[in-house]
Amino acid sequence: MNFRRRRRRSAGGVFIAVLLGVLLGGGGKLWFDRTLSTVSGTVVDAATQQPLANAEVRWQHLTATTDSQGRFTLIGVDRELADVPLVLGGGDYEQRQVAVADASVPVVLQPDTVHGVITDRERRPIARARVTAGSATALAAEDGSFRIDGIAKNPALRVVAPGYRTVNVQPGSRRQLQVTLEAFTPKGMWVPFGALHTGEVREGWLRHVDRLQLNTVVLDVVSDRGQVAPAVATALTRQAGSVLEGGDDLGAIVKELRARNIYVVARLVVFKDSPVAAAKPEWSIRVARNGAPYTDCEGQRWLDPFEPAVWEYKLQQAERVVELGFNEVQFDYLRFPSDCIPGPLAYSRPLTDEAKLEAVEAFLQRAVARLRPKGVALAADVFGLVATKDDIGIGQQLESLGKYVDYVSPMVYPSTWGDGAFNLPYPPAEPYRVVRESVRAAVDRLAGSGAVVRPWLQSFDDYRTRRLPYRHRQIADQIRAAEEAGATGWMLWDPFGRYPLEDPPQLGG
Amino acid sequence: MAAVSEPESEPVFDGPRIPIEAGTWRIIAPAIGLEALIIDTGLEPDGTMEAPAGPDEVGWFRYGSPPGSSGNALMGGHVDWTDRTTGRPRGAVFFRLRQLQARSLVVFTDGAQEYVYEVSEKRRYRWDDPASVDVLQPTTDSRLTLITCGGAFDSATRSYDMRDVIIAHRVA
Numbered sequence: 302m303n304f305r306r307r308r309r310r311s312a313g314g315v316f317i318a319v320l321l322g323v324l325l326g327g328g329g330k331l332w333f334d335r336t337l338s339t340v341s342g343t344v345v346d347a348a349t350q351q352p353l354a355n356a357e358v359r360w361q362h363l364t365a366t367t368d369s370q371g372r373f374t375l376i377g378v379d380r381e382l383a384d385v386p387l388v389l390g391g392g393d394y395e396q397r398q399v400a401v402a403d404a405s406v407p408v409v410l411q412p413d414t415v416h417g418v419i420t421d422r423e424r425r426p427i428a429r430a431r432v433t434a435g436s437a438t439a440l441a442a443e444d445g446s447f448r449i450d451g452i453a454k455n456p457a458l459r460v461v462a463p464g465y466r467t468v469n470v471q472p473g474s475r476r477q478l479q480v481t482l483e484a485f486t487p488k489g490m491w492v493p494f495g496a497l498h499t500g501e502v503r504e505g506w507l508r509h510v511d512r513l514q515l516n517t518v519v520l521d522v523v524s525d526r527g528q529v530a531p532a533v534a535t536a537l538t539r540q541a542g543s544v545l546e547g548g549d550d551l552g553a554i555v556k557e558l559r560a561r562n563i564y565v566v567a568r569l570v571v572f573k574d575s576p577v578a579a580a581k582p583e584w585s586i587r588v589a590r591n592g593a594p595y596t597d598c599e600g601q602r603w604l605d606p607f608e609p610a611v612w613e614y615k616l617q618q619a620e621r622v623v624e625l626g627f628n629e630v631q632f633d634y635l636r637f638p639s640d641c642i643p644g645p646l647a648y649s650r651p652l653t654d655e656a657k658l659e660a661v662e663a664f665l666q667r668a669v670a671r672l673r674p675k676g677v678a679l680a681a682d683v684f685g686l687v688a689t690k691d692d693i694g695i696g697q698q699l700e701s702l703g704k705y706v707d708y709v710s711p712m713v714y715p716s717t718w719g720d721g722a723f724n725l726p727y728p729p730a731e732p733y734r735v736v737r738e739s740v741r742a743a744v745d746r747l748a749g750s751g752a753v754v755r756p757w758l759q760s761f762d763d764y765r766t767r768r769l770p771y772r773h774r775q776i777a778d779q780i781r782a783a784e785e786a787g788a789t790g791w792m793l794w795d796p797f798g799r800y801p802l803e804d805p806p807q808l809g810g
Numbered sequence: 811m812a813a814v815s816e817p818e819s820e821p822v823f824d825g826p827r828i829p830i831e832a833g834t835w836r837i838i839a840p841a842i843g844l845e846a847l848i849i850d851t852g853l854e855p856d857g858t859m860e861a862p863a864g865p866d867e868v869g870w871f872r873y874g875s876p877p878g879s880s881g882n883a884l885m886g887g888h889v890d891w892t893d894r895t896t897g898r899p900r901g902a903v904f905f906r907l908r909q910l911q912a913r914s915l916v917v918f919t920d921g922a923q924e925y926v927y928e929v930s931e932k933r934r935y936r937w938d939d940p941a942s943v944d945v946l947q948p949t950t951d952s953r954l955t956l957i958t959c960g961g962a963f964d965s966a967t968r969s970y971d972m973r974d975v976i977i978a979h980r981v982a
């Protein structure tokens with residue numbers, strides 16, 4: 302026993318003992334072969350059922366590598382240490398532990414790694430595509446190559462890249478994949494909550510799909526009034542009374558739309574959530590002067606973007622959205638308030654411009670960690686002004702967002718701009734120019750970030766002084782401008798969820 | 811667009827001769843970002859349909875029916891264009907016309923009113939296919955027939971070998 306204790310402390314001692322065993326024992330017949338012996342076995346690739354060469358086998362400090370027949374031999378294993386297993390695999394295979402006594406049975410190892418190259422149909426590499434398998438994730442390099450580990454338990458891969466259709470890949474026994482993605486330009490329209498739940502309105506909306514050649518729909522799951530679809534409800538939203546009635550079949554609608562090859566986006570409003578801000582005053586933004594809840598120009602309360610409990614609540618909503626089968630989670634109001642601010646506001650942390658950006662990034666970091674493994678795309682809506690200006694004091698900066706999301710969607714509405722912007726006397730009269738300049742600026746700023754620009758376009762009448770009608774012509778102009786400026790798709794925003802010149806849909810009560 | 815073809819039988823053009831009020835007629839197809847001024851065109855000296863002189867306008871053939879009324883309103887536009895100063899080619903007004911699909915929206919406006927059409931048919935003819943004359947014939951329904959060049963470019967004749975045709979029927 303003394304000998305073994307010493308040996309365990311000293312690798313050199315073992316080496317000597319093994320050497321002695323080999324030299325003196327030959328077949329292992331000498332006095333110390335009771336404790337040290339030779340262990341042999343074979344390793345098999347689970348996917349091919351063939352012997353696995355070059356697999357690593359370890360016991361304590363001893364190592365061996367399988368030969369071309371998958372065989373290995375470890376010399377100097379102490380069989381009395383029954384609780385110390387052999388460790389097999391690693392590298393491109395799962396790691397398994399096997400009792401020394403079981404080593405004579407072939408050890409089957411699951412491949413654990415897939416290497417691959419992601420290209421488009423013309424074989425051009427797609428950089429920064431995201432590959433997920435269970436909780437494992439990988440990011441493709443500039444040349445489109447990727448390596449993903451830890452997939453033994455979840456061999457199905459999902460590949461998400463902005464501007465391409467998401468694909469699911471079953472590697473089977475293949476360890477080297479060539480993944481081809483089909484280019485996809487999301488062209489969509491926002492549809493208000495509940496609009497797809499009534500047959501007539503749904504048919505009307507589906508007609509737009511044909512008429513405008515749309516392939517994308519944006520559905521509200523958490524509105525800018527904090528109302529949530531029943532499928533996204535939690536105890537907190539029920540307590541806050543913000544769960545909408547009806548629309549229990551959201552999952553079925555998503556499924557139906559996806560069956561029609563429509564890309565389904567969930568719009569999830571983040572920090573503007575009046576009902577929950579009222580139910581959870583400790584999470585809300587307050588007026589520093591008197592401690593009263595801050596309300597924006599629409600009378601809506603906001604949640605504190607610094608509060609980790611708020612992030613958690615919103616991420617739980619997002620996770621429910623993903624379970625419903627949406628292709629993408631689009632965060633809106635992912636920012637600090639901008640209007641009707643009555644003086645300094647009180648947050649849980651001191652307010653600086655840097656802190657605002659950090660708060661938004663901290664939320665997105667968690668969103669990436671929690672949602673990406675589920676194989677959804679992520680998007681952020683931003684003010685149109687953010688495209689051409691640096692952060693405007695609301696915690697939105699394109700470069701910062703581009704690190705986390707797939708799609709950045711500036712609301713490039715020409716009516717946002719005051720006279721003289723873009724050197725135009727009245728910007729809403731020049732939708733083509735405003736959209737082209739805004740999108741071009743955003744595309745330039747996000748180049749190389751992995752995120753692409755997919756703007757929201759103005760599909761509502763001008764609300765500034767001249768109140769210009771926005772009809773087919775203005776919308777066609779914006780679409781052309783966005784496409785010419787390098788956007789990857791676009792979305793039409795109409796507060797009534799219709800399209801100009803159509804009768805507003807009757808949102809049945 | 812160049813000449814559509816030399817028809818074996820001359821189509822009958824008996825639509826009303828309505829002059830375009832300058833700068834008011836436009837054609838719009840939001841799905842492909844098309845939004846263009848319509849100008850008045852007639853016949854080339856050789857009797858073929860006249861193509862618009864510039865890349866960014868759509869020519870309405872004045873011997874067809876006027877858009878917005880019943881009958882067949884014929885319009886042509888270039889698919890691409892070589893800039894005379896730089897020598898560089900670029901897309902012209904009907905560059906993406908072929909991307910229109912069945913039921914896509916096409917809107918004609920005379921400046922006062924909008925007339926809504928939906929694409930019902932896409933056709934492609936060889937430039938000299940006698941059957942292409944079909945799309946030029948008068949109709950009793952209200953339709954737009956949009957014509958542009960397609961296929962392969964023959965640098966000797968400086969013309970494409972195909973003609974792409976989109977037919978859209980009025981719905982509102």
